[in-house]
Amino acid sequence: MPSAKAPARRVSTYKIVQTVLGILFAGYLLWRLYVVFIGNPAYGSDTWARFIISGVILGSVYALIAIGYTLVYGILRMINFAHGDIMMIGAFGGYFVFEALKAIPAPTLTDPKFTFSDAHPIIAVLLAFIVGSSIAALSGFFLEKIAYRPLRGAPRLVPLISAIGASIFLENAGQLLFGTQRRDYANPLILTRGDGWNLPIGGATVILPYTGVLTLVVSILLMVGLYLLVMRTRLGRSMRAVAENKQVAALMGIDVDGIISRTFIISGALAGAAGVMWGIHLGLVYYYVGFLPGIKAFTAAVLGGIGSVPGAMLGGLFLGLVESLGPAILGISFQLKDVIAFAILVLVLIFRPTGIVGEVLTEEKV
Amino acid sequence: MKRLYFVFAAFLVASMVLAACGTAATPTASAPATQAPATQAPATQAPATQAPAAAVPAVCSTDAGGCAVFKPDQTIKIGMGAPMTGDNAAFGTDISQAGKLAVSDAGKFQGFSFELDAQDDGGTGEGGAAVANKFVADPQVVAIEGHIFSGATAAAIPIYEPKNIPMMSPSATNPTLTTTGSKVFNRNVFTDGKQGKFDAEYLYNTLKITDLAVMHDGSAYGQGIAQVVNDSFKALGGNVVAFQAITPGESDYSAVLADVASKKPGAIYYGGYTAEAVILVNEMKAAGLGSAIFFSDDGIYGQDFLDRTKANGEGVYATSAPLPPESPAKTTFDAAYLAAYGTAAGKLSTYTWNAYDAAAVLIKDIESVAVLGGDGNLYIPRAALVAAVRATKDYQGISGVITCDPTGECSASNPILNEVKNGGWIVVP
Amino acid sequence: MTIALETRSLTKQFGGLTAVDSVDLVIQEGSIFSVIGPNGAGKTTFYNCITGFYEPESGEVLFYDKSLVGLTPDQVTYRGISRTYQNIRLFANMSAIENILVGEHSRLRANWADAILHTPRMKKEEKAAVEKARQLLNFVGLVGLGDQLARNLPYGAQRRLEIARALASQPRLLLLDEPTAGMNPHESVDMMHFIRRLRDELGITILLIEHDMRVVMGISEQIAVLDYGAKIAEGTPAEIQGNPRVIEAYLGSGAASGLNNTAARPA
């Protein structure tokens, strides 16, 4: 793609289109911002706060799932379509932990119905995350081993179809194993959904839910941890090397298959953690729970620049915010929030063809 | 240019071939429709060698659809097209399970047993047509319970129509389904119109709501009823402050609720099903809608809603069919359902009882027209069955009374209103 | 003599790095012109600027006195410039003859409607195109290998096929990027003769990037030396061989093998 600074003689039509689109969109956005904030304020500051809380929390979950996509994509250049279903498996793992701990009574004087998970919420949540992540990581490992590894040299769309098959299989296995009903996460008492800190904003009370804060904190911790892992450890170095060039990495004595396996384990564990968070914050688990977040997270990963870990984080957060703020700012019905999200994706990609922080692909590298 | 002519010529020839094939195909294709006895010929001839021809009941020769013939070891099949896989599989699972219970409760008829053949149609038009074509190709299928989703049903009706296979859907609510003049399609479920108007009037007149927010899940059912409520409420003089749709399958609706909250509605009307209603109700307080009334349709009525909303569900209104509160038949059914499938009736979908009734009605109607031939075979005249289903009157089911009107609307009763009080649904007088 | 290609203070930057730094070159029609320089000297970037893949920040590229700056690669090809690649880039899953037919793309006119309707014009054109592709196969010595997949051809044949593909667009100027890379000395000599034949028999001007000094010195009429993007010397082979700045550039960059050392380099 031609670089930004062009000689004045010939300007490509694409650039004209780009500029016109950009000006139109920026103008529209400014006008809408003016309308909703100054001209004809549709919402009070409490509503804006709610939008932002909702967007950021959802975005942080998207980000966590998106990292899984991005890690696998960075190394194998394939879309792991079954990633959302790995998340579903993790969510079920956490669900069963809570169900089990809920079944252990730990009555106190004040509340005879107190259970183990109410009495020791930290242990319960920790255990749920550990079990959920481990099961998901294990699934990721076997998924790669069975469905992707034999296709290492195949044309690049072949693993995609294999992934789609795996996704269909996992969804239906989940349905047949656990039944079709939607199940509710039995959170510890302190993490009751809907409870939270009451923030007085703009004359109203805005609830900052505990579960949401937990979600945000855990995902930030996991993302920072992952970033350190990729940037600071030997495993991370090897992963980057394999992502850069598998042949050369192999020549350098790196066990490429091993690294790929570990990548799937890590991305599976992150998806599993996201699944548990999904359960804790939103309370819902069933066999199809991973499908939509999977698609959304994939979008987020591309939005941020697929292959880039910070990009996935940014993309996830951005997407979460667009979904909650977009319809409000543009004054469009919330039913069309995905339309807005995808339209923004197209716009971003028109201006930055490789995502917000994507690697700049030169002609030679492509 | 010469080539161009050639291409056109080729087309012309091809279309003529097509036309020829089309006409040639006619007798084969439409035979079952117009001369149905011919298709049954192999089945009727076989026993004819052993028994006198009089063994075949006279009604079969006069019936416009001919007779379905069952040898003593064959089962009478009731087909069902339902989403058994994918996002909406809970509906299919639930409805087929309830239908199967109805079949086993029906026991044997003249020594013949019934069978519910539930096929996956994915809830889509394409799947619905595929399943319908499969059923019409199976001579043992005499009636259809379903389909479950309106889209699949719409695509299936034209396929059953010429084959005289009656349908009884426990859940397809799209109003247009009964307006096309189909003689085979019936349903024992509310349509949007009746319920929506009732709800809007109650909201405006009794609850004295002036500012209403209407939400729905974007499904044919939810959107339809929300539209009716919206229109009726406005016609009454009320003010609809927000009309928003959510995406089913998502687990978080806090943003759209925040938007609705900013309009300060006195109540939210939601058109849709339990799965999403539970999330909405649970998130309402956090979104600043703690004081608004949540009002919904029969899609959320049931134990599952209570189990999953707990304290948040208090004060929620929902319409339902006038259930005989706890009739012995319903109690027995609920116990049997729980024992057989491990989940409570009404947990997977709200159509469990409708589904049981739909199957039971079909079986009753089959029994009313079926004739045992002199050769020991059972004969079911198809057109007579279609008429019998349409003529169903005052059938007391566990979900209410079933009486079909000339268009195929069989849920005769008016909706009643329920409110959640102290963790249970209480009928509002 | 007419000037085939001329660059005037051509500059290309990547961020802070100046990959091509005000390069002035004049290439006469019908000559064999070489661009040499250590690794990373900006030779390939220079090619990409000419062929329209990069848009230079400043400067001018004139092809028979017409500016090429701002043209897209396909337009450049249409004007009569064609190229090969350092690491062979054939269409691996297409047959050899199809590769050449793709090369003829810019000289063919049949559009999708012609293709569907098989208009006489298209049939005639297609017949001629296939015929020409066969002749090119013949010219580069690949007769009988036309229906092989490109990726199944031996290395040397792939090199020649790539040149045949480049020739198919009837270029007036051919840019070759290390055509002898990975060849043994014997093959290199063959390639050298072949390049000369291109010029002599087809009258094509040739611009060459090459590391193998024996080839460069053997066939070039003019040589330009790039270092860090800038032209540090230009002249006949003899002049270049004696130029101290050139020697320094090569020694400095660690390629101490020297200008007269003709040992084969790794590909």
Place this chain on the structure above:
Amino acid sequence: MRKQIKLSLNAGITFGIITIFLFLVGFTSTVADILAELFHNKAATSLLGLTPQMLNMLIFLGLVGLWAGAFGSRKEKSRSDDPWGVAVLDSLITGLVHGLLVCGLVLLVGTLDLRGVRMNVYLAQVLPAAVKLFLLGKAPLAGGLFYIVFMLATGFLGGLFSRGIGRGSWRRRSAAAWKNTWESFNRLSFVTQVRGNPITRYVIYGLLLLLVFLVPLGAGQYWNYTIGTVGIYVLLGLGLNIVVGLAGLLDLGYVAFFAIGAYTMALLTAPAPHHLLWSFWIVLPVGVVLAAITGLLLGTPVLRMRGDYLAIVTLGFGEIIRILSKSDDLTAFTGGPKGVTAVGGPTLFGKPFNSAIDYVYLIFLAVLLVIFVTNRLQNSRVGRAWEAMREDETVSRAMGINTLTQKLLAFAIGAAFAGLGGAIFASRNQFTGPDDFSLMVSINVVAVVIVGGMGNIPGVIAGALVLKGLPEVLRQLQDYRVLVFGALLVAMMLWRPAGIIPSSRRKMESNKDTGVTETPKEGREG
């Protein structure tokens, strides 16, 4: 030796997990019913205290056990010989491990069931009846021990059988024999003559065509409907084949064009919501053209994106169309989530199309047209440019190909085919609605192209048969059909990554196909 034991241990564990999984998803119960239908032994009397249902299940589990034994006793790679003793020992180990795992499951499930624990609250298919069936009506311990013996025995038999037939060697031998016969047959002079004669090809095509046209007459309504669906997916597959298979652009939102074709047909011919009632034959080209135009409009801004960026943008576009079609704002125009009913059908020479068979022929005709167009395009300058782009976009630009134009062309033509498919689809179903255009349709079509073999027409047809025909064939498996379908999709990719019918190149250098007079010299090099 240790490696060999590890191999059989692994096999035992794998098959143990498979058997446990089959029980947990309830397949053991279902398979009993399926087999009962197959053997007609539903009403048969019991044998050895086992009901026919139990026997049926045991037959199935026995097959699993045999396979486990065969799989577990296979030769370890580094071994050169394949002695009987090792194979038998291996199969026994595999069978034992397999049996032990199943025994563990039986003990656990059986005990819980005895205690009245309702496991199906969490594991939906573990119903008391299923447990009873799996335990063969015995006590947990007895059932568990039975399974150890049963798996040991079947594993042993499986090992013996597999070693006895010499493993894969018979397959290799017979394949070689076939190949030999085929080659010697080909060498016969008259065969060469007949094969070389273009008339033969036309005769074969003609016969194939005749067959294809005759099949629907005897296929019955259900299969005709299925054939029609396959045909529509062939249309879609051929369209996407141009985009993905030839031009190399991954389009995950192909359903958008399908939807546009379908909605055009529906809205212009149906009595509601617009009551336009246009004729089918007029709407058909309108739908095709509209879809193509949409392809152009979408393509213009996004076709500069590469690879997976394009994939997600197109995916987004597909979703946008679906969301818009059911959105509140457009309900008055599109019919909203309820869709459009009573979509019009074609009438030809006064005869209305009203059965599956009529549409089968219409679809055949459309497929033939599309095959014709695809074939012509593929073997032209345009098709070569597409393939060059797929192979190496950068180089193809340097070859003088205006990639943007060519991509747009591919996109538009692909979209036109989808529009054609969509229009026929809506007309045949007499209904169309937003649920018909979910993301899974796009994904299915991509799978049609890849599974069949990218870039070639027979491949697409094979792919459509597999993707849309297989699920119908699998209906016997009831609720398990999609599960099995997913697994088969993975297996198919592992088995044939290049697709069922991999692409082959047209021979052009020799002059047979092109009719050019000059004979090339035989100058083959090594």
